Amino acid sequence: EKVIFDIYRHIEGKAGTPPSNDIYAIAEDPQGNMWFGTNQGLLFKLDIASMRFEPAITHPDLDNKSIRAMVFDRRGRLWMGTTNGLWQFIPQKKMFIRYDESDGIQGSIFSRALLLLKDGKIAAGGTNGLNLFNPDEVPVNTRAPRVVITGFKIFGQPIRVGVPLNGKIILHEAIEETKEILLPHNFNYFTLSFTALDFTNPQKNKYAYILEGFDSKWQYTSAGRREAIYSNLAPGQYVFKVKAANNDGIWSTESAVIRINILAPWWKRWWVKFLAALLIIGIAGSYIYRKSVLARQREEELNALVFQRTQELLEKNNLLQEQQARLEEQAEELRRSTENLAETNKLLLEKQKIIMDQTAQLEKSNEQLRLINASKDKFFSIIAHDLRNPFNVLIGLSDIMLRNYDTLPPEKIRRYAEIIYLSAKSGYNLLENLLQWSRSQTGTIAFSPVKVQLISLIEETIDLLAGDAERKKIHLSHDIEPHMVVWADESMLLTILRNLVSNAIKFTPEGGKVKISAQLNPDHWVQISVSDTGVGIPQHVIPDLFRIDVSYSTKGTANEPGTGLGLVLCKEFVEKHHGKIWVESKEKVGSTFYFTIPSEPL
Structure with a gap:
């Protein structure tokens, strides 16, 4: 069998080629991309998808220091043994962290021995011995010093x-x-x-x-x-x-x-310069005054001669000026008449345009008002219909329990109580979403974004909905990194997460799974997803999921009621953060809702 090797060399001034040919260490990241360390302390990546080399990056303390060994840990962080200590590099943040003897390692010079063990620990060998450590237990000082x-x-x-x-x-x-x-x-x-x-x-x-x-x-x-x-x-x-x-x-x-x-x-100083300038101006002024006196005498003589000649010319010009004046008067009168006609015509055209613009604006406003009223009428009709169902259940079952309480067996009473609880919770969630949506429409809801730990809001949402998941034996989990932060309004983000996770539990059968994930994109946006193994959404329904003027109400796998208002509210709050929300779904397989939130102020 024929084997073909591709050779890549550094070409000066050509993008996409290796930044250096002096390569000492190679490592593969979790995405399959290859990373290279050089004898000069340069670090660069080969993007496997495009087969292009990205520009090299380094740190001042790695300049002309040899990178001798590299390995990725289970969380995608790159560890490097160098001739100037042990280094950690976080690709997502392009952040270097150096460790030396003061951090407890064997020395500053490492050999080409660096290994990720099966239990996740890393073994690093150097000139003074071997270090064995768990990278997840290595602390990182994230507090900016004063x-x-x-x-x-x-x-x-x-x-x-x-x-x-x-x-x-x-x-x-x-x-x-x-x-x-x-x-x-x-x-x-x-x-x-x-x-x-x-x-x-x-x-x-x-x-x-x-x-x-x-x-x-x-x-x-x-x-x-x-x-x-x-x-x-x-x-x-x-x-x-x-x-x-x-x-x-x-x-x-x-x-x-x-x-x-x-x-x-x-x-x-300025006052010394000012006095010197005054002295120079005084000397120059005296010289100029003397010259001007002589020039004035000569000028008077010339003026007398010019005056005599001018008088002669004026007499001859008077006749010509009188004739010219009559012609100019006639031309001016004709010009004024032309200007008056043009101005009148311009005013008529401007008024006609104003009237046409106002008519078009009134027609557009009238059409927008008609559509808004129609959407709100349909929306409140949906809310009234869906709010009546849980109250009918509450009234019907509570009436049965009141009339037959002494004869009902305990398991019946417990079952009725569970149904009453679920109906009351459904009505409460519907009213909560309706109140949030109403406040967002009237502009009374406060939008106060702050930097917040994402995992704290995820865990709060999971604690809030853990009971619903347990009742349906659904495995509710997340894989959020502890240090991931977002720039968001905490209340709005909790409402988004509560609605998306609640919907995922609602439309997932018993024994299913619901998972919350997040990743930091290179453009400083955090993409959060809520995936389930539920019934999925028909493709023809997906384009209308986030529209308030289209009704899409269906019951969950345990007959939980739903209105679709939660998704409308999610879209409102995500767009408040200048983010996007979308869904990918396949019937009988499951759905994944995605939305983006900034990781820092815009």
């Missing part, structure tokens, strides 16, 4: 509050509270010290600072050098900013900021 400015020196001398330097007080309050520092022009050599208030592993903290007005880019430094030194700065206004990253590379959300104003020397 950074503060702790010291200020001039020419290497610490500056204290209220203590003068060369007769001038520099700091009037603690440096941590100071917003602006004024310095004479000769105090232009200074040092700023700073630190991060995160002590999880402080020796691994990183810092970045910039002096706006001087630095063109951020300057990066380590925990061993927490100061910035500047010298020979020109007079002017500067802004110093510093930020920090914790031991796992999470950068602070806010920078510590202080303004530094270096005053100009007296000979460069």
Whole structure:
């Protein structure tokens, strides 16, 4: 049998080729894509679907460090043994985390031995021994550190509050509270010290600072050098900013900021320049005045000659001007008549257009109002019909129990009580959805999105509906990652989840399964899905599921009532978040409802 090998080489300037030929390590991710590590610390991926190599990514601490071994754990995180410690890379966030001796590993230099064991643990070998660990138990410090400015020196001398330097007080309050520092022009050599208030592993903290007005880019430094030194700065206004990253590379959300104003020397101040300018203007003015006196005398002589000649020409021109004036008067009168006619015609056309536009707008508004009234009439007819059913059950069974309570066996009473409970809960859910929908239509419902842990809302929904699932012996589960967050209104998101999971339980037979899943897309949207093994939805019904003007009401596998209002409310709330909702279904196999929610503010 003939075997064919494809060879891929790096071609400078050509996209889609490997970023490097010096490959040391290879690993396959859960999606089947191949990842490569190089001797220069570069990491890149081969997309199997397109067979194209993506651009390389790296970390400053991996620059020119060899990636010797790689392996993916069960959650899709890439672990790398390098000549500069053990690294974790999260592909979805493109986030690097470094571990060294301070984290308990054998050393900073790893060999080409890195293995994922059957129990999910990872074995990593290095020059000083072997590390065996469970990647799910490795903590990640996600708290962004707060950074503060702790010291200020001039020419290497610490500056204290209220203590003068060369007769001038520099700091009037603690440096941590100071917003602006004024310095004479000769105090232009200074040092700023700073630190991060995160002590999880402080020796691994990183810092970045910039002096706006001087630095063109951020300057990066380590925990061993927490100061910035500047010298020979020109007079002017500067802004110093510093930020920090914790031991796992999470950068602070806010920078510590202080303004530094270096005053100009007296000979460069505005009033000195102003006096010099006045002196120059005075000298130039005297010279110009002398020249103007001589020019004025010559001008007077020329003016006398010009006046004489002009008088002669004026007499000859007067006759021509009189004739020209008569012709211009006649032309002006003709022009005014033409303009009046054109203006009148333009006004008539504008009025005609306004009348036509108003007529079309009135017809459009009238048609929209007719459709809205028809939809609302049909909608309230559906609600009245579906709300009457649970109340009929409540009235009928409670009447039977009142009249025959003494003769009914306990199992009958229990069965009637269960039916009354289910009917009351159905009516309550219907009224709750109706109230939420009504508030959304009138604009009185508050929309307050915040960053929230998705798993907490999923577990709250499962706890709320666990009783319904247990009664039908349905397995209700989820596979949500603990650290997944969304940017959403908690109340609205709970309403969406409650309706979708409740519908899935309702239309799934006994012994079935309902599962909630979520994934973070590269465009910072979280796609949430609720899937079931229920009866499915006919294809001709799916386009009308989320429409309020179309009635689709059917009973569940245990004759649970339904109105379709919950899906209308889900669509309203998802669109409040600028997301989308859709369904994929196959009859007698099951359905999956999808919707998207942003993971961060839009």
